[in-house]
Amino acid sequence: MILHDGARIAIIGGGPAGSFFSIFASKLARDMGKALDxxxxxxxxxxxxxxxxCNMCAGVVSESLVxxxxxxxxxxxxTVVRWGIESYFFHIEGGSVEIKSSRLRQRGIATVFRGGGPAGSLAKGIQSFDDFLLQKAVEHGAHVKRSLIDGICMEGEKPRLYSGKNMxxxxxxxxxxxxxxxxxxKMYEDLGSGYKVPPTxxxxxxxxxxxxDWVVHRFGHAIHIFLLRIPGIKFVSVIPKGDxxxxxxxxxxxxxxHIKAFLGHHSMKKFLPSGFQVPEKFCHCFPKISVGAARKPFANxxxxxxxxxxSRLYKDGIGSAYITxxxxxxxxxxxxIGEKDFQEHYLPTCKSLNRDNLFGQFLFAANHLMSIVSPISRSYFNIVQREQKNLQKNTPYSDILWDMFTGSRFYKDIFLRxxxxxxxxxxxxAMVIYPVKKVFFSFKNR
Ligand SMILES: Cc1cc2nc3c(=O)[nH]c(=O)nc-3n(C[C@H](O)[C@H](O)[C@H](O)COP(=O)(O)OP(=O)(O)OC[C@H]3O[C@@H](n4cnc5c(N)ncnc54)[C@H](O)[C@@H]3O)c2cc1C
Incomplete structure (x- = not known):
């Protein structure tokens, strides 16, 4: 089964994955001298x-994807990039540390909106990341139809798409x-090809x-990760985006x-204007995030x-859309385009992401444990703080946190380090020496 001249390709979804597929496939088709629709x-x-x-996400475009x-x-x-990111701040109950990476100078991390802007925003001149990519797909020859696909069926050997009752x-x-x-x-699961949606x-x-002005002044060009002991919360990311x-x-x-509890927590309060009150109405949503892999993501x-x-666990979902x-x-x-072709040539890419997520699960569990056991988190933070004073030297401890939270390296690589x-x-x-040193100096200074 191959795509012949004039073949029709239907893509359900114009988020990053749909646009990327269309851009890459149409570029290849052109190089091969094929006219595809x-x-x-x-x-x-x-x-x-x-x-x-909006496609509801934190909107961080990783350095590797940029x-x-x-x-x-x-x-x-x-018009798409809301903010350029130069560093990450990590906040724990007992303090904060800023991490920079020497690698970042060549690449950059961008923050974007996935839609036209927050609800109620009057801001002009914002272009959503997803709209920008979709326009790129159109420039490469794709047609975009604003329809909700609510029926898929296999009549004969080719898939058919429906919206309402219309084919x-x-x-x-x-x-x-x-x-x-x-x-x-679910619509596709019901066709019985073996596909199963990922867990979320x-x-x-x-x-x-x-x-x-306030965002620049208090948050700078940094993403702030809060590892606090608030019941029900693993971690919170605060991402600056202009206003x-x-x-x-x-x-x-x-x-x-939980959002309100975080905004009222003393570690966050100091980043907010004095007397800040959570507004009556503010743009919020409860999107699902994928935490596993789909079963059999292909068929004839x-x-x-x-x-x-x-997609990669908790990080760089847009980068995973690019890869897949x-x-x-x-x-x-x-x-x-036969099942066997996808099994032999596409499945290995998915499997390598899925395997890597197992290491990611371990790393995030270990990080959560470390952040709630203060002697460990404080010692780790002390080491990182010292490393950050001299960025000319190797910074292996900072790099682990940096790579985990920016999603710029595979989890297996971070795990092994x-x-x-x-x-x-x-x-x-460090856990033993720091407290001993502290006690020693406090006695000495008396
Ligand atoms: C809270 C949160 C924070 C995140 N933060 C980040 C981050 O900072 N950086 C990052 O890289 N990733 C992040 N992600 C992950 C990222 O959002 C996803 O991995 C990424 O959007 C996946 O792209 P996609 O194109 O596969 O799916 P989506 O972006 O979900 O796009 C799917 C599209 O399909 C359309 N669609 C669905 N069904 C139909 C239908 N029946 N008919 C027509 N259209 C349909 C939808 O409208 C949508 O536009 C985050 C996710 C969450 C939940």
């Missing part, structure tokens, strides 16, 4: 404000780039307007009260990409 079905308009026009996009000739314009098209290749929208995934958990997110900060809460079934004439297939979409496009164009005997010995000796 791409149609992206997307129910949202990414120019609308609030949840209806670089990969530049290599593809996709440079994020100033929209029959296609030679169906690309499932619908993220983790359960109803769309709920998160909580909000956009808080503070004005760009707004995005507050992203990861925990066990987080609710609006069908392939799933992005969150609908495999590229691998699927290469397979479809260069190898074929974190378990290196010298790392473990140094950390535990």
């Amino acid at each position: 791409f149609t992206i079905y997307e129910r949202k308009s990414f120019v609308s404000h609030g949840a209806s026009g 670089q990969n996009l530049a290599l593809e000739g996709i440079n994020l314009p100033a 929209l098209q029959e296609c030679d290749l169906l690309v499932g780039a619908f993220g983790i929208k359960a109803s769309t995934g 958990i709920k998160t909580a997110q909000s956009e808080i307007e503070l004005g760009s 707004y900060i995005t507050v992203s809460v990861l925990g066990k079934d987080p609710k609006l009260d 004439r069908t392939v799933f990409v992005g969150d609908a297939s495999s 979409a590229k691998a699927a496009a290469h397979t479809a164009l260069l190898e074929g 974190a378990l290196h005997p010298s790392f473990v010995v140094y950390l535990f000796s």
